[in-house]
Amino acid sequence: MKRTPRNLIGAALLLLALPVMAQRPGYVANFTELKREPSRSAETLQSLDANTPLTSLKRQGSWVQVQLGEQVGWVPMLAVRSGVPGTAKKGESGLSRLFNIARSGNSGAVTTTGVRGLDKEQIKNATPNPAELAKLDGYAASDDQARKLAASKPALKATRIAYVKSDGAPEEAQP
Amino acid sequence: MNLRHRFLAALCGACFCGAAAAQQVDLNAIGDMLGKAGETVTAKNEVDEQAIGHEWAAMLTGAAPLVANEKLQRYVNRVGRWVALQSERPNLPWRFGVLDSPNVNAFATPGGYVFVTQGLVARLNSEAELAGVLGHEIAHVVRKHHLAAIRKTSGIGLGADLLVKFGLSKTEHADASAKLLSGAKEVMLRGLDKSDEYEADRMGVVLATRAGYDPYGLPAVLQAIEAISADDSSVALLFDTHPAPGARLDALSEAMGETFETYVEQPQAAERFAAETGR
Incomplete structure (x- = not known):
């Protein structure tokens, strides 16, 4: 047709x-x-x-x-x-950012939304915030809560499978 | 003893070990924690590892706060814990958090802290994809990739000599803490060993599969990330600190082969993911 x-x-x-x-x-x-x-x-x-x-x-x-x-x-x-074949691959390449600087005059560290988050500058300047981290304790799930999620629909059935090496061969179990 | 004291004690203990065993000058707490292949992790080392991880994670929540959405945070914790239960370290006090950042990234710290950004969660389509991402980070914790990376930086471990020489004072405690912080930041900015990233990808796929999910969640996320323009600043740090998504997919293709096709009928749980993340 x-x-x-x-x-x-x-x-x-x-x-x-x-x-x-x-x-x-x-x-x-x-x-x-x-x-x-x-x-x-x-x-x-x-x-x-x-x-x-x-x-x-x-x-x-x-x-x-x-x-x-x-x-x-x-x-x-x-x-x-x-993406498109043959274009410069991303990852560990500063080329695209160099291009960004040439085009926009900045390093591209400012997002278009105006919200900055977890870029290099923020990590460099970060001071520990243990109070914020402490909130995580309140969100933590117990083993039972995790198992309850797995038992709800769609149910997740745990299965045994070995890790694989880079060539796909099974890794021997580690203690 | 609270975590902070444990952390300082861990660092201080590290120095004395190093001094006592002159023939093993590179031995420090982190080295001990890394252990040798096949060595059982001792309870004390695990507590020390958590103390270091706690400081490290507090730095991350200092860089970006947690998303103020309890339902989302609790959901990510249930999924993460379920995946972590399939790992070799099910009993760590695993903590999962969604950081309030539009950037696309995920992080782990020693001891069982795992974070994903809001920007990454927004690009996921199913619980299986989330499980693959969390599995990748859980693998970093299980294999202690961050401890190996920080050991390589000059900021930590080497500072031990100084503490041994001058004894321990409050100033020196602060100094040790500052060294850890700068070492952790260096690892965050440089990234982990590239072979550790490939290993975490392979383990992430297996952990999600063990947890009963469709194994192809993590590859699907990598394909989605590959489609994001390199000019997009939301992926700048991720691309700077990881092998290119295409290279990671090449490696997964080689490692997964046909082995995982047996498990393709396992759920993706896209509807539950949508409901729990408010989409």
């Missing part, structure tokens, strides 16, 4: 209303396959090379529904990265 632009607009509006995840531009980090259903055994619609741009629509388990042009399908969630 070929979608009309009107259908597309309707679909887009519906997706915007999804509570769990708004549409998000992204790309695939490495070679993967676009599947018709969120399952490894589902029909492959097409192969996707690394850096293929797409739009994430919603997540289901370990799969994300994505849109490429007019085609919609599913890819493994961990194959998807947000």
Whole structure:
């Protein structure tokens, strides 16, 4: 079925209303396959090379529904990265902030809302506030209260699983 | 003995240990607390660790107060405690708090204090995502990553020599306290060891899974954070002190493989999260 632009607009509006995840531009980090259903055994619609741009629509388990042009399908969630491929990656890079300084004349430490919070300056200048911290004791949960939450709907069932090493192998239990 | 006294005693004890064992000059309270792999944590060390963590956490609540929302704070504590119960240190006096800051970040301190910012909570979609974030911070506490980091800074441990030399006076207590504070700030601004961040990601996923949640909550949060513009000052400190979200997702992809697909049917608890956080 070929979608009309009107259908597309309707679909887009519906997706915007999804509570769990708004549409998000992204790309695939490495070679993967676009599947018709969120399952490894589902029909492959097409192969996707690394850096293929797409739009994430919603997540289901370990799969994300994505849109490429007019085609919609599913890819493994961990194959998807947000943003645009090839742009400078964030994290431990002062480049974006240098750019900020050049553009706005400040280091970007002031948020647009005018509320400052927990940036470098605030931490540098912080003096301990034990009275504020003491409030936490009043909010603390007992083991029983935590178990009660887990027993309420939707119930959480504790399960035993080992930590994993960076290659995915199970870690030996530590005392 | 109150926490503050315990903290000072811990630091002072540290100095004398160092002096007594000249062949192990790097031994101090923090070193003792770190222990060796497989060594059981002694009760005294745990109290000392909490005393240090208490000072550290008080600095954080000095930088930003707690959100004045008891329902939210109690909810985050129930979720956090439930996740912490699945860890190797279930009996720590775990405390969880939401800090009143629009920035996107989460922090832990030694001894079981864990904080998330209001700005981060606002970007979460489910209890499973919250559990993944709290699991990451709980992992830092369980593996004592902050104690390892502060041990590396010059502000703490090395100051011990001074105290041994001149004995202990009120001034020197204050000096030790100031050194801890400056060391803690340095760790907050520089971040932890990058390999510790990757480890905390892997452990956070496992802890959330053990707690019965959908394992993909933490990866979902990392994807959401990756989508925030690097120009956005709300993520400046987070990006300065952590590996890039994409690199963390690469590492999680490698570590999680297909192992966690067995658990995808575990709840995300999005509705409960929305109800409890007032959305």
